[in-house]
Amino acid sequence: xxxxxxxxxxxxxxxxxxxxxxxxxxxxxxxxxxxxxxxx
Ligand SMILES: [Zn+2]
Numbered sequence: 001x002x003x004x005x006x007x008x009x010x011x012x013x014x015x016x017x018x019x020x021x022x023x024x025x026x027x028x029x030x031x032x033x034x035x036x037x038x039x040x
Contacts (some may be wrong), residue, residue, distance in 0.1 A: 002026070007035065014039065 002008060010032075013019035018036020023031050025031035033040040 002030070008032065 002023050004023055004026050008018050008020050009038060010021060010024060014021075014034045014036060016034060016037040016039075018034055020035040021033060022034035022035055023030060024033045
């Protein structure tokens with residue numbers, strides 16, 4: 001399981017080339033923020 005503010009990797013990297021994401025919201029759907037460019 002993931003926790004809020006964990007850094008996770010996705011199967012596909014973001015368009016900016018980074019592949020680490022911070023979990024910024026938990027719940028029914030999880031939201032993540034790209035650590036490369038800051039896009040959520
Ligand atoms: Zn990005």
